[in-house]
Amino acid sequence: MKVFVFGGGGEVGEYLLRKLAAENHEAITIAETENRAEELKMIGASRVYVSKDYDFIEAISGCEAIIYVAGANPTAGENRNVLVDKEAVARAMEEARKQGIERVVYLSPARVDESAKSQETGDKKIPEELIKQDVFTYTIVYSSRGVHKPGKGMIDIITSPSKKVMEIPYEDVAAVLVESLTNKATYNKTIKVIAGNTSIENALKNI
Amino acid sequence: MGKITKYLPSALVGSTIAAPLAYIAYIYQKDNHQKQHAVLRNFPLLGRVRYMAEHVGPELRQYLFSGDNEGLPFSRMQYQDIVKAGKYNERLIGFGSSRNFAEDGFYIRNSLFPKLRTELKVDNSQKVTTYQYVIDNEGLMSRKEHREEILTDPYYLRDEDAVVLGDGYCRQPFRIKGQVGMSAMSYGALGENAITALSKGLGIAGGTWMNTGEGGISDHHLAGDTDLIMQIGPGLFGVRTPGGEFSWEAFKEKADMEKVKAFEVKLAQGAKTRGGHLEGQKVTEEIARIRLIEPGKTVNSPNRFTEYDSFEKLFGFIEEMREIGGKPVGMKIVVGDVEGLEEMVQIMKDSGKGPDFITIDGGEGGTGATYQELADSVGLPILTALPIVDELLRQYGVRDRVKLIASGKLITPDKIAIALSMGADLVNIARGFMISVGCIMAGVCHTNTCPVGVATTDPDLQDGLVVGEKMYRVANYVMSLRAGLFNVAAAAGVESPTMLERKHLTHKDIQGRISSVGSMLHKIEQEERKEKDVEDLPVKN
Numbered sequence: 001m002k003v004f005v006f007g008g009g010g011e012v013g014e015y016l017l018r019k020l021a022a023e024n025h026e027a028i029t030i031a032e033t034e035n036r037a038e039e040l041k042m043i044g045a046s047r048v049y050v051s052k053d054y055d056f057i058e059a060i061s062g063c064e065a066i067i068y069v070a071g072a073n074p075t076a077g078e079n080r081n082v083l084v085d086k087e088a089v090a091r092a093m094e095e096a097r098k099q100g101i102e103r104v105v106y107l108s109p110a111r112v113d114e115s116a117k118s119q120e121t122g123d124k125k126i127p128e129e130l131i132k133q134d135v136f137t138y139t140i141v142y143s144s145r146g147v148h149k150p151g152k153g154m155i156d157i158i159t160s161p162s163k164k165v166m167e168i169p170y171e172d173v174a175a176v177l178v179e180s181l182t183n184k185a186t187y188n189k190t191i192k193v194i195a196g197n198t199s200i201e202n203a204l205k206n207i
Numbered sequence: 208m209g210k211i212t213k214y215l216p217s218a219l220v221g222s223t224i225a226a227p228l229a230y231i232a233y234i235y236q237k238d239n240h241q242k243q244h245a246v247l248r249n250f251p252l253l254g255r256v257r258y259m260a261e262h263v264g265p266e267l268r269q270y271l272f273s274g275d276n277e278g279l280p281f282s283r284m285q286y287q288d289i290v291k292a293g294k295y296n297e298r299l300i301g302f303g304s305s306r307n308f309a310e311d312g313f314y315i316r317n318s319l320f321p322k323l324r325t326e327l328k329v330d331n332s333q334k335v336t337t338y339q340y341v342i343d344n345e346g347l348m349s350r351k352e353h354r355e356e357i358l359t360d361p362y363y364l365r366d367e368d369a370v371v372l373g374d375g376y377c378r379q380p381f382r383i384k385g386q387v388g389m390s391a392m393s394y395g396a397l398g399e400n401a402i403t404a405l406s407k408g409l410g411i412a413g414g415t416w417m418n419t420g421e422g423g424i425s426d427h428h429l430a431g432d433t434d435l436i437m438q439i440g441p442g443l444f445g446v447r448t449p450g451g452e453f454s455w456e457a458f459k460e461k462a463d464m465e466k467v468k469a470f471e472v473k474l475a476q477g478a479k480t481r482g483g484h485l486e487g488q489k490v491t492e493e494i495a496r497i498r499l500i501e502p503g504k505t506v507n508s509p510n511r512f513t514e515y516d517s518f519e520k521l522f523g524f525i526e527e528m529r530e531i532g533g534k535p536v537g538m539k540i541v542v543g544d545v546e547g548l549e550e551m552v553q554i555m556k557d558s559g560k561g562p563d564f565i566t567i568d569g570g571e572g573g574t575g576a577t578y579q580e581l582a583d584s585v586g587l588p589i590l591t592a593l594p595i596v597d598e599l600l601r602q603y604g605v606r607d608r609v610k611l612i613a614s615g616k617l618i619t620p621d622k623i624a625i626a627l628s629m630g631a632d633l634v635n636i637a638r639g640f641m642i643s644v645g646c647i648m649a650g651v652c653h654t655n656t657c658p659v660g661v662a663t664t665d666p667d668l669q670d671g672l673v674v675g676e677k678m679y680r681v682a683n684y685v686m687s688l689r690a691g692l693f694n695v696a697a698a699a700g701v702e703s704p705t706m707l708e709r710k711h712l713t714h715k716d717i718q719g720r721i722s723s724v725g726s727m728l729h730k731i732e733q734e735e736r737k738e739k740d741v742e743d744l745p746v747k748n
Binding site: 009014031032033035036038039042043147148149150169171 | 323325326327328329330331332334336355356357358359365702
């Protein structure tokens with residue numbers, strides 16, 4: 001599948017590109033500089049567009065799905081000064097609609113172990129409403145705090161927010177996003193993921 | 208029973224007082240009648256305090272009385288930098304630098320437009336699995352911590368920036384994707400656990416190398432998946448005939464080993480200017496097998512190659528090694544005789560021959576045993592020697608043929624970056640790696656009694672050094688150095704540490720005046736001219 005990754009250069013994004021390549025998907029993303037673009041290609045992106053002003057319209061053309069790792073926005077990377085740019089998500093969804101892209105997998109910047117008040121900070125949850133609208137077949141993923149540890153491939157799906165602070169390897173979060181892409185059980189659902197004891201494939205199959 | 212209970216307290220009190228008094232009386236008599244120590248004859252007992260203070264002084268200074276930036280060869284702060292990077296994968300500090308900025312020293316010229324992380328030419332496409340410690344709770348007498356597996360960025364150079372030894376000159380050039388490697392440390396100087404931990408740790412980090420030291424290639428050097436530079440010293444250990452001559456057959460055998468990527472011929476290195484001496488009792492079956500010598504027999508090695516006493520002969524030998532082995536051949540030198548060095552570079556230019564790389568060992572370098580007079584005063588320090596060699600090679604138009612490897616207390620990213628700016632392509636570290644496997648700077652490397660099992664072959668002492676633990680600290684340390692180099696490069700406004708040049712460095716003297724490396728070299732030339740003028744004066748009567 002030809003997948004456009006918003007946030008391919010982020011912490012989850014790098015694992016995503018690697019995972020998509022390993023699963024024989026074609027991953028396309030955007031980088032701010034040529035040097036970073038080259039690095040993302042080394043990681044696994046099949047194509048990287050260089051754009052300082054986050055012009056993704058050409059890049060998104062012909063893609064069949066979008067994986068949006070929230071946090072990716074026009075001022076992403078080292079210049080980041082907002083939590084989530086909801087305008088950027090709106091533009092991305094608008095363009096996706098125009099181009100007939102139906103499948104959207106979105107990693108929420110709100111964590112499963114955040115309080116309801118914290119989850120609303122910086123309008124973090126507003127983009128989800130845009131994604132849930134009309135034409136898209138969406139999957140929204142909430143995870144616990146990501147860490148740079150080797151992925152175990154084992155997760156649990158929880159139904160209510162957990163107050164316990166937990167860690168999940170970024171690699172596993174990326175694996176959940178990639179698995180969700182084609183797993184019909186996740187379609188039009190919001191899932192909350194923590195590190196656990198069930199294989200990712202089985203956990204998502206049994207939602 | 209009743210009587211015992213009655214007299215027990217008195218007996219205990221009596222013996223508690225009487226025993227020390229008796230011992231003091233004995234010592235007093237002994238000290239007063241001995242003839243060896245004047246201070247003890249005059250001040251029995253009190254004089255002993257002096258010996259005790261002398262004995263525990265280094266430890267007290269290291270842990271209690273020396274400031275964080277005091278202490279040589281490495282200050283407490285420098286030591287901690289290595290330990291924290293290795294154990295906790297942590298290099299952040301709080302509340303600013305504790306460097307004395309009033310002193311003179313080198314500084315990186317920072318750009319007003321530093322590079323963003325995304326603008327750097329780094330290869331982090333393959334993350335590395337390693338372990339780090341996390342502190343759970345720290346009390347006055349204890350620290351509770353646990354080990355965690357992590358994925359970390361290795362900070363490799365891009366393929367196009369890789370440093371290549373012997374590029375275009377030998378059949379199998381050596382491509383290196385990191386600029387920091389392990390300096391020569393022989394098996395024997397360091398124990399098998401230390402060498403194994405280093406080999407495995409460097410293998411985990413990748414993009415680096417391990418210099419075997421002149422003691423030859425041991426199984427411990429081969430234990431990890433890391434590239435080796437085999438050092439050949441005047442003792443020809445590992446490449447010698449039973450009669451002590453160079454064995455081309457043994458050399459070919461080593462050159463055919465996949466992990467061996469290059470050879471380094473060690474010339475008059477500071478520590479070995481006296482020549483090597485290996486006591487027969489240390490020549491175990493294993494050491495004998497590695498070094499190709501007879502077990503149990505004392506071996507004395509000369510302080511230079513007996514058959515190569517001129518640059519022409521030496522370069523001929525290097526050519527032959529390169530031809531037969533197919534791999535790069537370098538030279539390790541300590542710079543002192545600048546005229547001799549200029550002669551060497553002139554011959555390199557005229558003959559088109561010479562080494563693929565030159566390892567410059569600063570006079571301040573060192574690992575194990577040497578004599579104080581050689582350690583303190585033989586050979587120039589690295590930051591003086593390095594620009595001289597770089598400049599000479601440039602002047603004679605041979606710099607592009609030769610890579611420079613610098614060593615000499617370059618244990619932190621800023622020091623390494625300074626050396627790279629001064630002309631080094633790569634940097635060797637010895638003691639930094641010793642610290643990463645547990646060295647506590649006890650200063651007993653020459654006694655085989657290293658208390659942490661690093662510089663010893665004593666199996667009991669080595670038992671303290673757990674390979675499966677320390678190898679990750681080595682990996683974390685070397686990766687943190689490379690990450691730090693990219694930090695400095697970004698601050699200097701360049702995309703990769705390979706782009707650091709003289710112009711990125713400035714020197715501030717004690718009055719606050721600044722000068723560039725180029726102008727400092729120019730100053731040296733002027734001074735030399737002055738000296739020559741003086742030499743031309745009539746001889747003093």
